[in-house]
Amino acid sequence: MTPQTIGVACCLCICLLSGIGCSTHAKRISLSRSLFYEGQLEACRDRLEKLHKSHRHDRDVTNLDLAVVDLLEGRCKDAESRLKDVRDRFDHLEQESISEKTISMWTDDTVLSYAGEDYEKILIRVYLALANLMHEGIDAESYTLQIQDKHDAVMQRLWGEKPADEKSNKFCGLPIGFYLRGMLREQTHVDYDDALRSYTQVAQLLPTCDPIRWDIERVTQGVHSQPGCGVIYVFAMVGRGPCKTESVEQPTSDALLIADRIVSAVGPYKLPPTIAPIKVPKVVVPDSDIDSVQVAVDRQPIGSTVSIADIDQLALETSQAARNQLIARAVARRVIKKATVATVKQQTSSNSLTSLGFDAAGVAWEALEKADTRCWGLLPRNIQVLRIEAPAGTHSISIAPEHFGQTGRPTAHEQVTVVDGRNTYIIGWFPDTFTAPRILTSTH
Amino acid sequence: MRADHPQSHNPKSLSSACDPLWRRRDWILGLVSMSTLAAGCRGYQYGHIVKPGAQDLVGSHEAGSEVFHPLVDESVAKLLSRQEEQCHVGPDGNPQKKTICFVCVENKMSEDIGDFKDQLYEQIDSKILESDVFRPISRRMVDAALHETRLRPDSLMVPDNMHLFTSVLQRQGAPIDYLLYAKLTSGTTQRNTSKQRDYLLTLELTNVHSGEYSKESAEIRKGYHKTALGGIWNYNPLK
Numbered sequence: 032m033t034p035q036t037i038g039v040a041c042c043l044c045i046c047l048l049s050g051i052g053c054s055t056h057a058k059r060i061s062l063s064r065s066l067f068y069e070g071q072l073e074a075c076r077d078r079l080e081k082l083h084k085s086h087r088h089d090r091d092v093t094n095l096d097l098a099v100v101d102l103l104e105g106r107c108k109d110a111e112s113r114l115k116d117v118r119d120r121f122d123h124l125e126q127e128s129i130s131e132k133t134i135s136m137w138t139d140d141t142v143l144s145y146a147g148e149d150y151e152k153i154l155i156r157v158y159l160a161l162a163n164l165m166h167e168g169i170d171a172e173s174y175t176l177q178i179q180d181k182h183d184a185v186m187q188r189l190w191g192e193k194p195a196d197e198k199s200n201k202f203c204g205l206p207i208g209f210y211l212r213g214m215l216r217e218q219t220h221v222d223y224d225d226a227l228r229s230y231t232q233v234a235q236l237l238p239t240c241d242p243i244r245w246d247i248e249r250v251t252q253g254v255h256s257q258p259g260c261g262v263i264y265v266f267a268m269v270g271r272g273p274c275k276t277e278s279v280e281q282p283t284s285d286a287l288l289i290a291d292r293i294v295s296a297v298g299p300y301k302l303p304p305t306i307a308p309i310k311v312p313k314v315v316v317p318d319s320d321i322d323s324v325q326v327a328v329d330r331q332p333i334g335s336t337v338s339i340a341d342i343d344q345l346a347l348e349t350s351q352a353a354r355n356q357l358i359a360r361a362v363a364r365r366v367i368k369k370a371t372v373a374t375v376k377q378q379t380s381s382n383s384l385t386s387l388g389f390d391a392a393g394v395a396w397e398a399l400e401k402a403d404t405r406c407w408g409l410l411p412r413n414i415q416v417l418r419i420e421a422p423a424g425t426h427s428i429s430i431a432p433e434h435f436g437q438t439g440r441p442t443a444h445e446q447v448t449v450v451d452g453r454n455t456y457i458i459g460w461f462p463d464t465f466t467a468p469r470i471l472t473s474t475h
Numbered sequence: 476m477r478a479d480h481p482q483s484h485n486p487k488s489l490s491s492a493c494d495p496l497w498r499r500r501d502w503i504l505g506l507v508s509m510s511t512l513a514a515g516c517r518g519y520q521y522g523h524i525v526k527p528g529a530q531d532l533v534g535s536h537e538a539g540s541e542v543f544h545p546l547v548d549e550s551v552a553k554l555l556s557r558q559e560e561q562c563h564v565g566p567d568g569n570p571q572k573k574t575i576c577f578v579c580v581e582n583k584m585s586e587d588i589g590d591f592k593d594q595l596y597e598q599i600d601s602k603i604l605e606s607d608v609f610r611p612i613s614r615r616m617v618d619a620a621l622h623e624t625r626l627r628p629d630s631l632m633v634p635d636n637m638h639l640f641t642s643v644l645q646r647q648g649a650p651i652d653y654l655l656y657a658k659l660t661s662g663t664t665q666r667n668t669s670k671q672r673d674y675l676l677t678l679e680l681t682n683v684h685s686g687e688y689s690k691e692s693a694e695i696r697k698g699y700h701k702t703a704l705g706g707i708w709n710y711n712p713l714k
Contacts, residue, residue: 126517176589220621221579221628228587254625452622 056089056141057276057404063096064408068271068462070469076100091117091145092405098158099409103460103469107166114159121147121155136364137371140357140403148353149185150345151407153205156181157340157414160211161266164456165473172215178208189352206236207340207414213246214264214418217255218454226250233339242337242418256420261449263419265326265430265457267336270319270412273346275404278313280358309361310402314350316343319412320464325438326417327429335433336415343412361400368397411460423451430470432461443468535699537586538661538674542695543595546676549693550657551602554678557691558608572610575603575653575680576617576644579628584661584674599657599678612649620644628656632681641683654681668701669709 059082066075076097083093094113101110124146135143147155160174182204213229216222230246237243256262323335372393376386426449431442449455456473525531531540562570580595582588588595596614603609620643621628630636631654644651656679664671677692700706 123517123520128517173590179587179589219618220625221618222592223627223629224581224583225592228582254627256625258623258625452625 055277055401055404056086056092056406057274059086059089060092060096060274060408064274067096067100067409068466070466072100072104088141088145089405091120091147092407095151095155095407096409098162102158102162102165102458103471105471107162107471111159111162111166114155114162117147118152118155118159121152135360136367139364139400140360141401141405143403145403145405148346148406149189149349150205150342153178153181153185153208153345154340154342154407154410157205157207157211160208161456161458165458165471168473172212175208175212175215178205179212182208185349189349204236205340205342205345206233209233209236210243210339210416213250214454217250218262220255220452223250237339240337240339246418256452259423259451260420261423261451261453261455263328263421263426263428263447263449263455263457265324265336265417265419265428265459267324267415267417267430268411268458268460269321269324269336269338269415269432270343271317271462272408272410272412273314273316273343273406274408275312275350275402275406276315277310277402277404279308280311280361309358309365310400311354311357311361312350312402312404312406314346314406316347316412320434321432321461322435323415323433324417324459324461325431325433326419327431328419328421328426330427330429333419334417336417338413338415340414341412342410342414364400365397368393372396411462421449423449425449428457430457430459430468432464432468434464443470445470445472447472538584538588538672538697539591542674542697543588543591543676544598546674546693546695547595547598547602550676550678550691551599553691553693554680554689555603555606555608557689558680559606562608570607572608573652574650575609575611575655576649576651577603577611577614577655577657578617578631580657580659581629582659584659585663585672586661588659595657595659603655609653612644612651616644616647616649620647637683651683654683655679656681666709669705670699671709672697672699 063075063078063082066072066078079093079097079100083090083097086093094117098110098113098117101107101113124144128144131143156174156178160171160178163169163171163174186204209229209232213226213233216225216229227247227250230243230250234240234243234247323337325335326333372389376389379385426447428445428447429442430445431438443459445457447455447457458471460469531544533539533541558573559570562573565571577596577600580592580599582592600611600614603611620640624636624639624643626636626640631640637654641651658677658679660675660677662673662675664673673694673696675692675694677690679688679690681688698706698710700709
């Protein structure tokens with residue numbers, strides 16, 4: 032074996048070794064997710080913090096998950112701080128790095144810095160607004176403007192100038208940003224025109240939602256609340272949100288196999304066989320056994336929450352939109368790897384045994400590819416809201432999940448103080464009907 | 476054989492080792508790849524202070540400072556000069572200031588003005604405060620009165636509502652003579668892929684005692700185009 036061959040073989044070994052021992056993010060995060068949904072927040076936090084320290088490339092997504100845990104535990108300032116860090120970093124990572132992309136062509140997408148999915152970028156700002164509302168509410172309006180800016184930018188990038196069309200199954204956006212802005216502008220008792228504009232945008236995205244029509248009616252002719260009354264907003268985080276798993280792209284693998292055969296038949300190149308399938312991330316959404324959340328004030332049933340952010344739908348739609356690009360990159364990577372092995376074989380003019388060795392190394396190199404399954408793993412399936420006007424003073428609120436119109440257990444109870452002419456916020460987590468819900472009330 | 480004379484089967488590598496042309500080509504290739512990698516690296520974000528008098532950025536999709544600032548300057552200047560003419564002189568020889576309640580900025584445009592709304596309020600309010608014609612009352616007092624009465628800003632012209640609102644302000648120690656509303660409106664003309672949008676800021680002043688009102692407005696027209704030459708094509712002075 033020549034020194035050149037040894038060098039090339041060493042390079043291949045390094046490439047192979049670089050991928051060994053790397054499990055996917057989906058596998059690493061599964062335990063944390065289970066702990067979270069079982070309500071073991073302390074254990075979940077410990078596990079996430081360990082991941083945060085040990086896996087550099089997972090830091091941003093673990094930070095997002097930790098922000099959710101912080102928020103649930105009432106550490107709203109910490110949650111806001113983490114979310115701001117990730118927001119700024121994702122904004123920075125929107126610029127592409129050719130060096131990273133080049134390296135990813137020789138390894139896989141997990142070496143890229145994770146820049147966040149479009150729906151995650153919008154939701155970071157939504158969570159920032161909610162976290163801020165829960166402790167001081169000073170920056171909440173700014174965050175709602177940021178949600179709208181990001182929402183518009185994502186819509187523009189995904190669908191160009193064309194307006195979102197509900198009939199064409201296109202990504203129709205997240206109304207929650209507009210809703211939050213309308214809610215805050217209405218609270219000023221002055222800017223009803225802004226509130227009307229925001230609620231109208233929500234109504235365009237949710238044309239069949241009755242409560243939004245009532246909101247529009249109120250800001251057109253009525254007032255925020257009657258004298259001596261305030262408003263309670265209940266935000267319910269319902270169900271288990273989207274997560275990514277590794278899936279095999281069989282049609283693409285088959286197509287590549289045929290391409291291999293053609294190249295091998297017409298050219299002098301002996302390509303490594305296509306055995307390893309092409310792996311791509313796939314967004315999956317667990318089923319939910321909660322439709323909505325029933326709210327009662329002082330034991331009087333008031334109504335059920337309605338969804339203003341179908342995160343599951345948005346995640347599926349945006350991932351579908353990005354899927355072609357993802358597969359194209361996976362195929363390009365495979366072609367580069369095959370071409371590299373073929374070139375090395377040709378350069379070294381290796382005998383059949385060495386050639387077989389190179390083929391085996393090539394197959395192993397391809398097989399070590401991992402799909403990039405990094406994502407914000409502790410999101411709910413959807414965010415729902417209910418607006419309640421109540422007399423100023425302290426009230427007892429009961430919140431219970433509903434499935435097919437049947438109120439289930441467990442029910443959460445909370446004491447809430449309503450301020451005259453102001454909004455009070457409650458956030459409740461309802462991952463499923465088995466897990467005890469967690470309730471958080473605004474403190475300002 | 477290959478082990479003994481590895482380069483004899485590879486004329487390219489031989490030439491790359493010896494030929495200055497090849498060496499130069501390698502250098503060029505290296506520089507090109509380095510520059511590509513450098514160009515692909517993520518950069519930082521920078522900011523700078525825009526010098527006073529420097530031109531504002533012109534918004535490509537919506538109105539921004541380049542529209543709102545001149546609108547405020549012009550409309551407020553018109554309002555103040557008109558009111559100055561009608562100003563009564565007090566016994567001390569100085570003009571008598573009118574107490575004014577600047578209620579709100581209403582956005583009736585087809586565009587969302589986002590964070591500009593509060594800034595427009597503050598700009599107009601500051602200019603009025605600096606004038607010798609009006610004595611505005613604090614915005615916080617206005618907000619508190621609206622909060623207490625639960626009146627909508629657009630319903631203050633109803634006599635009962637106006638009476639209630641002014642009485643609350645009077646109780647707070649801020650009796651008023653005038654109500655001021657600022658309203659932003661827009662009109663859009665579409666021509667194929669280009670459009671012209673006319674922005675109008677109207678200041679409407681109403682005397683709460685007599686019901687008399689006056690209006691001043693300022694307008695800016697702005698063109699939006701899909702191509703850089705759209706402006707020249709649609710607004711060609713030689714046409």
